[in-house]
Amino acid sequence: MTLFVIVQLVTLAAATIFCVMGWALSLVRRRRDRLRIDAYDLAAQVVLTEDHDELEATSKQLAAMPTAVLADVLHELSADVYGESRRRLRLVADLAGLTRKIRRWSGRRRWTRRIRAAHLLMLLPTGAGEREVLLSDRHPLVRARAIESLGRAGVGRFAPLLLAAFDHESPAVRSAAQHALAQGGVECVPPIIQLLERLDRGNADHRAVLLVAEVAAQLPDERLVRALLRFVSHPDSTLRVLVAACLGNGTMSEPELHLTALLNDDAPEVRAEAARSVGRGDVKALAHRLGAALADPSWHVRRNSGAALLELGPIGTVMLRCHLDDDDAFARDMALHVLGRTSRLADVLGNGDRWMAST
Amino acid sequence: MSWFFSAAIGVLGVVVTMTALLQAMLVIAAVVDLRQSRSRTKHRRWRGSLASPLAPTVTVLVPAYNEEVTIKESLAGILALTYQNLEVVVVNDGSTDRTEDILVAEFDLVEVHKVYQASLPTEDIVRLYRSRADPRLVVAEKLNGGKADALNAAINLATGSLVCAVDADTIITPDSLQRLVASFVDDPDVVAAGGSVRLTNGGLLRGPNGLQPGFPKQIWAACQVVEYSRAFLIGRLGWNQLGGNLIVSGAFGVFRRDRVVEAGGYLHGSVGEDMELIVRLRRVGHESGQRAKVTFNADPIAWTEAPERLSELQRQRNRWFRGLLDVLTRHRHMMLRPKYGAAGMVALPYFVLVEALAPVIEAIGLILFFGAIVFGQLSQEQLLFVASAYGVGLVVSMMVLILDEVAFGMLSSNRTRLRMLAVAVVEHTVFRPLTIYWRLSGLRGFVQGRSDWGVQVRRGFGPNTAADSQLPRS
Numbered sequence: 001m002t003l004f005v006i007v008q009l010v011t012l013a014a015a016t017i018f019c020v021m022g023w024a025l026s027l028v029r030r031r032r033d034r035l036r037i038d039a040y041d042l043a044a045q046v047v048l049t050e051d052h053d054e055l056e057a058t059s060k061q062l063a064a065m066p067t068a069v070l071a072d073v074l075h076e077l078s079a080d081v082y083g084e085s086r087r088r089l090r091l092v093a094d095l096a097g098l099t100r101k102i103r104r105w106s107g108r109r110r111w112t113r114r115i116r117a118a119h120l121l122m123l124l125p126t127g128a129g130e131r132e133v134l135l136s137d138r139h140p141l142v143r144a145r146a147i148e149s150l151g152r153a154g155v156g157r158f159a160p161l162l163l164a165a166f167d168h169e170s171p172a173v174r175s176a177a178q179h180a181l182a183q184g185g186v187e188c189v190p191p192i193i194q195l196l197e198r199l200d201r202g203n204a205d206h207r208a209v210l211l212v213a214e215v216a217a218q219l220p221d222e223r224l225v226r227a228l229l230r231f232v233s234h235p236d237s238t239l240r241v242l243v244a245a246c247l248g249n250g251t252m253s254e255p256e257l258h259l260t261a262l263l264n265d266d267a268p269e270v271r272a273e274a275a276r277s278v279g280r281g282d283v284k285a286l287a288h289r290l291g292a293a294l295a296d297p298s299w300h301v302r303r304n305s306g307a308a309l310l311e312l313g314p315i316g317t318v319m320l321r322c323h324l325d326d327d328d329a330f331a332r333d334m335a336l337h338v339l340g341r342t343s344r345l346a347d348v349l350g351n352g353d354r355w356m357a358s359t
Numbered sequence: 360m361s362w363f364f365s366a367a368i369g370v371l372g373v374v375v376t377m378t379a380l381l382q383a384m385l386v387i388a389a390v391v392d393l394r395q396s397r398s399r400t401k402h403r404r405w406r407g408s409l410a411s412p413l414a415p416t417v418t419v420l421v422p423a424y425n426e427e428v429t430i431k432e433s434l435a436g437i438l439a440l441t442y443q444n445l446e447v448v449v450v451n452d453g454s455t456d457r458t459e460d461i462l463v464a465e466f467d468l469v470e471v472h473k474v475y476q477a478s479l480p481t482e483d484i485v486r487l488y489r490s491r492a493d494p495r496l497v498v499a500e501k502l503n504g505g506k507a508d509a510l511n512a513a514i515n516l517a518t519g520s521l522v523c524a525v526d527a528d529t530i531i532t533p534d535s536l537q538r539l540v541a542s543f544v545d546d547p548d549v550v551a552a553g554g555s556v557r558l559t560n561g562g563l564l565r566g567p568n569g570l571q572p573g574f575p576k577q578i579w580a581a582c583q584v585v586e587y588s589r590a591f592l593i594g595r596l597g598w599n600q601l602g603g604n605l606i607v608s609g610a611f612g613v614f615r616r617d618r619v620v621e622a623g624g625y626l627h628g629s630v631g632e633d634m635e636l637i638v639r640l641r642r643v644g645h646e647s648g649q650r651a652k653v654t655f656n657a658d659p660i661a662w663t664e665a666p667e668r669l670s671e672l673q674r675q676r677n678r679w680f681r682g683l684l685d686v687l688t689r690h691r692h693m694m695l696r697p698k699y700g701a702a703g704m705v706a707l708p709y710f711v712l713v714e715a716l717a718p719v720i721e722a723i724g725l726i727l728f729f730g731a732i733v734f735g736q737l738s739q740e741q742l743l744f745v746a747s748a749y750g751v752g753l754v755v756s757m758m759v760l761i762l763d764e765v766a767f768g769m770l771s772s773n774r775t776r777l778r779m780l781a782v783a784v785v786e787h788t789v790f791r792p793l794t795i796y797w798r799l800s801g802l803r804g805f806v807q808g809r810s811d812w813g814v815q816v817r818r819g820f821g822p823n824t825a826a827d828s829q830l831p832r833s
Contacts, residue, residue: 003744003747004744004746004747006747007746007751008750010750011750011754014754014758014761015780017757017761018757018760018779019773019780022768022770023776025765025768026768026771026772072402075404076404115398115399115401116402119404141399145403148403171544171545171547175544178413179409179413179414179544180411182411182412218412333474334474336472336474337471337472337473337474340470341469341471
């Protein structure tokens with residue numbers, strides 16, 4: 001009986017806690033949602049105007065709001081404003097006291113506090129020392145989130161620090177650095193080139209080379225293409241794939257020579273990427289080579305060649321049309337599949353010669 | 360005779376109490392995991408994350424069978440996801456209703472010549488479509504082969520390095536993919552990641568950015584709301600801390616494509632194909648020396664529809680239990696072997712004892728319990744003992760409800776909370792014994808070698824669905 005009574009009392013207590021806590025939390029959440037809407041309106045209004053008096057008055061109102069609401073709202077807004085508006089946003093964060101809190105969190109012993117500061121890095125003024133502190137934080141997640149929060153302008157300024165992160169043992173840090181640099185601008189190019197040269201000369205960790213090369217392949221800059229070309233005959237096919245990828249970004253004036261070599265590579269993944277780059281880079285001179293690749297033994301090469309021919313426009317479509325009668329079944333199939341996607345297959349098949357003459 | 364009934368009642372009480380206490384431990388582990396994950400993601404802005412060209416391409420796999428009621432809204436929700444590098448492959452598994460017609464009409468599909476790489480064996484694909492309206496969408500019409508077969512066919516058509524399996528009646532929140540894909544980007548050892556699944560029964564959906572659930576009026580759907588909270592908070596989140604996650608819901612999970620193909624894809628002939636794949640991924644990972652982590656993230660939410668009729672529920676639970684027994688039998692050699700890590704040493708034994716054996720023992724115990732009442736062999740002490748044992752289970756359910764409310768705050772009013780409490784009692788005292796009885800029939804089906812799915816009836820999502828709103832495409 002005692003056990004039964006105890007269990008019933010505990011159940012009742014749990015039920016009461018559930019109801020009371022749920023009610024209290026729902027009140028808090030509703031208030032927070034209302035405040036969030038008000039804070040958003042206030043902040044958006046002042047960020048988009050140039051009235052300094054209004055800015056100060058609004059910042060005082062925002063300072064009275066809970067920190068969590070203020071941080072969420074300003075953080076959300078920071079994604080959609082640039083230039084002068086962002087500068088005003090940061091001023092609002094400063095006048096509302098949020099900047100002081102972020103600075104305090106960035107120096108805390110507990111990483112759960114520092115990571116909050118890392119997420120809100122974008123709200124700190126340009127040149128704030130806390131950025132460098134968080135970008136070099138000992139906890140990998142804090143460092144990774146700080147990198148993620150840098151923003152495009154920050155990526156350029158801190159490119160050397162991000163490149164150094166490629167040696168970090170944590171995959172979260174390495175991938176954050178990669179993703180940030182892949183969205184960076186021209187300021188990232190010289191340090192990446194220097195690093196590529198240094199890695200190529202020395203006995204560098206192969207993983208770091210791959211990480212840098214992956215980033216370089218994504219940035220549309222001819223200097224990076226030329227820097228990557230040193231790996232065009234590298235024994236590692238992954239690097240050759242990256243070289244093939246960067247040749248498709250359209251910055252190199254005559255990539256045909258290198259792409260032709262890569263289309264003849266032994267590794268199918270290299271040939272596949274080279275085919276893709278022919279399409280992306282609109283290298284019409286290699287249309288015939290892509291046509292031949294429709295019969296490649298590798299499925300990925302055939303698929304990418306077909307898609308690339310479609311991207312080349314009329315000349316690619318003509319090439320596909322020619323391969324509808326190919327002796328090779330794979331080539332015929334792929335040509336038929338790709339042309340079908342253009343919804344012009346019936347037209348091409350039915351009026352083949354007239355259509356070809358018109359193009 | 361009385362000693363026999365006493366022994367049976369004692370065993371019943373002990374089994375029920377031990378099950379509840381083990382689940383309580385998982386609740387505590389869930390609390391720890393939730394705190395850690397909240398600390399990691401507080402203020403993180405998901406909208407702009409993974410927006411670089413290096414972000415992995417994700418192919419969403421949508422197996423469909425007779426989904427004419429829900430396919431349009433579900434697919435519209437998937438195409439509205441904010442993840443940038445996205446592809447969607449729908450495999451219509453020989454539906455006998457208007458699923459194909461609806462897809463062709465609503466998504467401007469044009470038939471293309473069938474060309475794909477068959478990495479995994481499947482039934483033949485009869486027709487292949489691409490969408491003129493949205494180039495990310497591919498639809499395949501194939502001969503009926505079951506859900507596992509449809510998923511494998513979708514994997515064959517996929518080009519992404521990650522694949523996300525969803526059910527055709529599932530709606531996913533817009534930034535949910537970023538939240539799951541982040542697990543893979545941050546940790547290359549992760550092979551599978553699951554998200555939380557909640558129920559739309561009785562819910563009012565206000566478009567992809569503002570999904571607000573209502574509490575179902577129908578009692579069995581309401582019981583399942585409680586049950587799903589417990590299953591996801593205990594069954595998945597708790598196991599994160601222990602490294603023993605063995606299930607990623609078929610309604611919403613992301614996998615590394617190359618590891619799935621290497622493991623042989625989804626298993627034909629298994630009705631527990633989602634759990635079977637995870638266990639196999641872990642087994643293959645351990646045997647080949649590659650780490651294979653499986654994680655669960657409570658934040659990305661998928662919404663799905665639960666059966667409301669007892670007959671449909673029975674078929675579903677029957678199938679789930681057969682699936683569980685099938686998986687445990689196929690992978691029994693992993694049990695209690697250190698080579699297989701937490702999966703073999705902790706998780707599989709837990710599933711055998713708590714999920715497979717305990718319900719059977721409890722069912723037998725309950726039958727004998729009621730027999731004791733009928734034959735007048737039950738004393739007051741024994742009755743109170745059994746009541747206390749079930750009371751402990753109810754306390755665990757309350758703990759889960761408290762955790763759910765604190766962490767996610769899905770309930771909108773005090774009235775709903777009180778209803779939830781009442782439903783929790785009904786769920787524990789009526790619904791749970793029913794599921795135990797269905798599991799027994801599942802056991803019988805398993806012994807007889809059944810591997811069918813039964814018939815599922817879709818009701819749709821109701822008014823104000825995601826598809827009715829202006830779906831933004833970012």
